[in-house]
Amino acid sequence: MCKTSFSMSITQLLQQHTAAAVQQLYGATVEPRAVVINEPPEQFTGDFSLPMFAFSKIARKAPPVIAAEVAAYLQNALPSISHCEIVQGFINISFSDAFWLETLQTISQTPNYGSQPAKNEVAVVEYCSPNTNKALHLGHLRNMFLGHAIAEILAFNGYEVKKVTIYNDRGIAICKSMLAWLKFGEGETPATNGLKGDHLIDKYYVLFGNELKRQVAEYKAQHPEASNDEAEKQVPIMQEANAMLERWEAGDPDTVAIWKQLNGWVYDGFNATFEQLGIHFDRNYYESNTYLLGKDIVQKGLNLGVFQRETDNSVQIDLTDIGLDKKVLLRRNGTSVYITQDLGTAELRYEDYQMNKMIYVVGNEQDYHFKVLFACLERLQRPYAKQLYHLSYGMVELPTGKMKSREGTTVFADDLIAQMQHEAAQQTAERGKVQSFSEQELANLYHTLGIGALKFFILRVNPQKNMIFNPKESIELTGFTAPFIQYTYARIYSLLQKASEQESNYSTQLSLSKEERKLVVLIYKYPAIIDDTATQYDPSVLTAYCYDLARTYNKFYTECPILRSDVPAEQRHFRLILSRTTADIIRSGLHLLGIDVPMQM
RNA sequence: GACUCCAUAGCUCAGCUGGAUAGAGCAACAGCCUUCUAAGCUGUGGGUCGUUGGUUCGAAUCCAACUGGAGUCGCCA
Numbered sequence: 001m002c003k004t005s006f007s008m009s010i011t012q013l014l015q016q017h018t019a020a021a022v023q024q025l026y027g028a029t030v031e032p033r034a035v036v037i038n039e040p041p042e043q044f045t046g047d048f049s050l051p052m053f054a055f056s057k058i059a060r061k062a063p064p065v066i067a068a069e070v071a072a073y074l075q076n077a078l079p080s081i082s083h084c085e086i087v088q089g090f091i092n093i094s095f096s097d098a099f100w101l102e103t104l105q106t107i108s109q110t111p112n113y114g115s116q117p118a119k120n121e122v123a124v125v126e127y128c129s130p131n132t133n134k135a136l137h138l139g140h141l142r143n144m145f146l147g148h149a150i151a152e153i154l155a156f157n158g159y160e161v162k163k164v165t166i167y168n169d170r171g172i173a174i175c176k177s178m179l180a181w182l183k184f185g186e187g188e189t190p191a192t193n194g195l196k197g198d199h200l201i202d203k204y205y206v207l208f209g210n211e212l213k214r215q216v217a218e219y220k221a222q223h224p225e226a227s228n229d230e231a232e233k234q235v236p237i238m239q240e241a242n243a244m245l246e247r248w249e250a251g252d253p254d255t256v257a258i259w260k261q262l263n264g265w266v267y268d269g270f271n272a273t274f275e276q277l278g279i280h281f282d283r284n285y286y287e288s289n290t291y292l293l294g295k296d297i298v299q300k301g302l303n304l305g306v307f308q309r310e311t312d313n314s315v316q317i318d319l320t321d322i323g324l325d326k327k328v329l330l331r332r333n334g335t336s337v338y339i340t341q342d343l344g345t346a347e348l349r350y351e352d353y354q355m356n357k358m359i360y361v362v363g364n365e366q367d368y369h370f371k372v373l374f375a376c377l378e379r380l381q382r383p384y385a386k387q388l389y390h391l392s393y394g395m396v397e398l399p400t401g402k403m404k405s406r407e408g409t410t411v412f413a414d415d416l417i418a419q420m421q422h423e424a425a426q427q428t429a430e431r432g433k434v435q436s437f438s439e440q441e442l443a444n445l446y447h448t449l450g451i452g453a454l455k456f457f458i459l460r461v462n463p464q465k466n467m468i469f470n471p472k473e474s475i476e477l478t479g480f481t482a483p484f485i486q487y488t489y490a491r492i493y494s495l496l497q498k499a500s501e502q503e504s505n506y507s508t509q510l511s512l513s514k515e516e517r518k519l520v521v522l523i524y525k526y527p528a529i530i531d532d533t534a535t536q537y538d539p540s541v542l543t544a545y546c547y548d549l550a551r552t553y554n555k556f557y558t559e560c561p562i563l564r565s566d567v568p569a570e571q572r573h574f575r576l577i578l579s580r581t582t583a584d585i586i587r588s589g590l591h592l593l594g595i596d597v598p599m600q601m
Numbered sequence: 602g603a604c605u606c607c608a609u610a611g612c613u614c615a616g617c618u619g620g621a622u623a624g625a626g627c628a629a630c631a632g633c634c635u636u637c638u639a640a641g642c643u644g645u646g647g648g649u650c651g652u653u654g655g656u657u658c659g660a661a662u663c664c665a666a667c668u669g670g671a672g673u674c675g676c677c678a
Contacts, residue, residue: 034618041621051620053658063658089658090621131678171678287678314676323604331676338678367605368673394606395671402671433638449640461614465607466671473613478640479626480614487640495637532617544615547625554641563637601640 009528010103011037011048013078014093018050021073028058045085046092047100047521053089063089100520101508101574107523108581114526114588116158122353123159125151127361128279129166132266133173135202136273136413138396138403138469139363144279145455145594146393146463147361149539152592154357157534162353166285166345169263175244177201178258179237180208190265196272196414197265206405211237276417277451278594283352285345293344294336297380298329306379319375327372342373343380350384357387359537364392364464391537394466396458411469420450423475424483434600445598449483452595456482459593460543480547482595485586488550489597491557492583498563499576506574515556519578522552526585530592539593546589553582 015032022030040049052066059066064086071084071091082096107113127147130140147163155161181188181204190197215235220226223234232238247255274280298315301307307317307329315330329340336344349355360370370390377385395402403410424446428434434445457474461467477483512520526545533541561567562575587597 036618036620038617038620044621049621053620056658088621168678173678312676316676325674328676333676335676337676341678363672364606365672366678369678371605392606397671399612427640431638431640433640465614468613470613473627476627481626481640483640484626487638491638491641498637536617540615541617544625551625557637558633558642561637565636601638 021070026059040092050091097512098508114530115156119158121356123154123357124162124355125359131168133177133205135198138411148594162282165281170288176208177205180204196269198269294340297343361391393463420454421446424449448596452482459539485550489586490601
């Protein structure tokens with residue numbers, strides 16, 4: 001007889017016993033993991049549903065017959081089962097009220113319910129990784145929210161997590177901003193014009209682009225045969241930018257000083273945005289420090305014979321045997337390319353952390369790049385090569401189409417953050433429930449609600465898919481949103497405050513209403529949801545769960561009175577513990593998504 | 602041209618390794634506050650799951666082709 005414990009979940013028990021039943025009844029071996037467990041549809045009773053169709057071949061019987069026989073076996077093996085309903089080839093299993101009441105008792109006393117014990121493994125999560133010539137926009141938000149959530153979820157699953165980012169702080173792009181600032185800036189600084197540093201540099205990047213466009217047009221007027229690419233190379237402002245890049249690479253002190261000053265402003269700007277979003281990193285990497293790395297690894301690859309030196313002196317890897325192409329790893333002049341750096345950075349991270357797992361949160365336009373990178377590291381037989389994962393996500397588009405900075409349709413992170421908080425303030429004011437709040441408390445509430453809504457709106461979509469960001473809908477605070485869930489939390493919190501009594505245990509002889517039972521079953525599923533979220537690297541699994549939990553609670557809340565005087569004490573005790581446990585999970589789940597909960601709203 | 606990803610209600614999205622009558626939210630309409638927070642709850646309408654084949658007891662889910670959309674295919678990053 002197996003005792004229910006949390007090392008072996010109820011679903012695992014069911015799988016194991018079903019496999020044993022098939023073994024004993026029909027003499028066929030079935031993997032417990034292969035036993036399918038579903039949720040029965042609304043119109044049937046039961047906490048779990050087991051389809052028996054898959055066994056009809058090995059048992060050589062009709063599914064309903066198998067269902068009856070397996071059900072009998074299960075009821076005998078698991079006394080907690082109160083009822084089995086056989087419908088066609090399905091067994092719909094109900095556990096007893098007492099069983100669920102005991103389950104809730106155990107869960108309500110489990111600290112950090114849903115988490116895994118430390119496994120002494122390090123997971124590095126790289127995310128955000130912005131260029132320093134532009135302000136953060138909508139795409140970065142999706143990246144940061146995903147990265148932060150996955151990092152938190154892996155930590156909850158027992159990993160020691162290191163959050164890192166790499167600043168693409170060098171190269172032609174930042175030189176363009178620097179040059180435009182020198183030419184047109186008249187010494188302007190964030191202090192003199194009040195613009196955030198990252199937006200200031202973004203402005204000069206755009207100015208460069210405009211000037212480049214003007215000069216290209218001029219050039220093409222004089223040289224009608226020239227292509228756009230040729231014109232761009234010939235035009236004075238581009239030649240100046242390239243000259244500046246060369247000076248930077250040569251370490252010219254004046255150029256480096258300007259570069260440091262402008263990047264400094266950008267970092268101040270980024271940090272202010274990170275602060276708003278609750279984003280932080282355990283370590284920052286800078287491309288200016290790492291862009292020369294990787295050459296020695298390429299040399300190792302040459303020694304191992306997995307890379308080849310071509311007749312033109314470039315180094316390449318041939319990946320045609322696994323359906324990829326040949327890829328240059330060192331230019332013919334011996335300098336590094338993008339992937340060379342990434343090889344070096346991976347190695348550097350391994351030196352820093354000896355990580356067991358490394359997640360790169362990077363948009364899906366780099367899918368191919370990461371395939372090649374991982375293949376290279378595998379051929380180099382790096383010990384971490386099999387533990388690398390590219391968390392790829394789709395683009396964020398506007399209802400009007402793609403964002404285009406040239407057309408001024410870029411949605412800046414800072415603007416969106418401000419807009420969301422403004423909306424939260426407006427909606428809060430309309431409801432007038434927090435009149436006792438101080439200015440500071442109000443500001444905190446608007447922040448919690450606005451940022452929460454923003455994060456949830458973006459995280460609720462499967463990362464793999466492109467998503468459409470509708471600014472109008474994003475500020476909606478009802479329905480499948482963070483404020484809906486936050487509101488549920490605030491309600492429970494208020495209820496618990498009013499309860500005034502100490503939490504005390506309840507009798508397991510109570511009988512459960514439909515709403516109560518659904519809620520307990522959902523609470524029971526939290527660890528499995530966490531596991532799914534982590535193994536799929538998909539926070540949208542958790543957002544859906546949190547919403548479902550809140551919705552189920554709200555239903556319970558309207559159907560089942562708790563503090564009313566006619567509610568018996570035992571039932572009140574149970575409902576209070578049920579409420580408190582729900583609130584704990586809401587707080588826990590939202591926290592993993594990077595979202596806070598208010599005590600009142 | 603080659604490869605990768607996507608296609609589900611008017612709109613935004615769920616739908617797990619194939620399982621029962623495909624689900625939410627928004628929008629529309631109709632109800633529910635003398636009682637624990639109405640940012641809530643209840644109900645109504647809304648679908649050829651892009652198309653066509655295939656695999657099988659059974660397909661939104663797997664396979665193939667096609668259509669439409671996005672992305673990648675630099676000694677750029």
